[in-house]
Structures are given as C-alpha cells and as structure tokens.
Amino acid sequence: GQNIDQPTEMTATEGAIVQINCTYQTSGFNGLFWYQQHAGEAPTFLSYNVLDGLEEKGRFSSFLSRSKGYSYLLLKELQMKDSASYLCAVRGAGGSYIPTFGRGTSLIVHP
Amino acid sequence: DVKVTQSSRYLVKRTGEKVFLECVQDMDHENMFWYRQDPGLGLRLIYFSYDVKMKEKGDIPEGYSVSREKKERFSLILESASTNQTSMYLCASSLLDQTNTGELFFGEGSRLTVL
Numbered sequence: 001g002q003n004i005d006q007p008t009e010m011t012a013t014e015g016a017i018v019q020i021n022c023t024y025q026t027s028g029f030n031g032l033f034w035y036q037q038h039a040g041e042a043p044t045f046l047s048y049n050v051l052d053g054l055e056e057k058g059r060f061s062s063f064l065s066r067s068k069g070y071s072y073l074l075l076k077e078l079q080m081k082d083s084a085s086y087l088c089a090v091r092g093a094g095g096s097y098i099p100t101f102g103r104g105t106s107l108i109v110h111p
Numbered sequence: 112d113v114k115v116t117q118s119s120r121y122l123v124k125r126t127g128e129k130v131f132l133e134c135v136q137d138m139d140h141e142n143m144f145w146y147r148q149d150p151g152l153g154l155r156l157i158y159f160s161y162d163v164k165m166k167e168k169g170d171i172p173e174g175y176s177v178s179r180e181k182k183e184r185f186s187l188i189l190e191s192a193s194t195n196q197t198s199m200y201l202c203a204s205s206l207l208d209q210t211n212t213g214e215l216f217f218g219e220g221s222r223l224t225v226l
Contacts, residue, residue, distance in 0.1 A: 103153035
C-alpha cells in the first residue's frame, strides 16, 4: 500500500515564498507528481520528479529525496491566484501507472 | 489542446436510481480513470482502464461499475445510487508510455447529489 501525508492547510502573504511538504511511504516508487486545483476546477499538472533533486519551472520548484520519502513544492513570489489546493501524488512500482493522491494542501494567499 | 470532457457538471438523483457518468478524451490515451473527491479525503480511485474492454478495481470500487467499449470513452455506472455516493467525480486519462511522465489529464468533474 501507499501512505501519503501533506499538511491540510497553509496560509501565506502575497509576494512571499511558501514550501508545501509531502512525505510518502510506498511499496516501490516510480515518480511523484504535484497538481494544482483551484476551487471548482479540475486538477492541473505542475511537476514530476523521479530522480533526487530540484526541478525548477518558473516560480514553482519541486524537490525529491527518495531515500527520505520526501518531496516539497516551493512557490516563490506568491500571487493571489496561487490560492488553491496542491495535490501530491505518488506512482508505485511494478509497471503500474496508477498514482495515489495525498489529501491535498489548501493554500490561502492573503494580501 | 488536450481535452477530457465529462458529460454532466451537476446531477441530482434519488436514492436507488441508476446513474451514468460519461467521460470522453480526445488524446488517444490508453489509460482512463475515475476518482471521487471528498473534503478531507482527497482523490480516491474507483476504477481504471488501460485498454478497451479492460478494467481494474481501484481503492473504492464498491457500488460502482465501469464500461469501456471504445478507447476514447470511459463510463462510470452507479447501479443503485445511495446518499453516501454524493460526491465530486473526476475522470482522467494518461498515456501508457515509459518515455513520458504519465501525467493525468482531468475532466472538469461531475458533482453528484443523491437525495
């Protein structure tokens, strides 16, 4: 089975930096995803990590440590539109392409 | 532009009714998924399909069935709706390919209320 843990809710100030953590325990590992979901909308893909290290994509970066079962999503220069839920999802091994999702972190950005 | 389309954004049904949720993707993806999303529980996998006429149970298949007669279409069926099936249902698809990330593309969701 897979167990994925991330904080339920975080708040931050516009213009600041926020780090959303995700820890996981899985039987095998074949990649970790971050998705963004605005209220009432579909989740959209943000990032994918399969090797250790930092992947940077504009204001968003995602980090992975496979030995620690740990990832974070870093959001810089926060904007009001970044208020959303951020979903961590882990794909197990064994040829399966099925990701398991954490419960999501609701990020509130205030002025 | 990639597209996953769910037939109904909002549905209200009565207990015991049969409910069909339709999902169509235009990306020629092999994998298709049905999740339900509930507050505090996140996305939970109901069923998935990796090919036409193929289906596999996810984590919470009880009370649901699926149909995949064509590659682009994946239907979720509630044979006899119950109030605990009131939820947001999300369909997704992905490419079965080791050369890409296999990211999921989601539909807009179908919010089902069972009275």
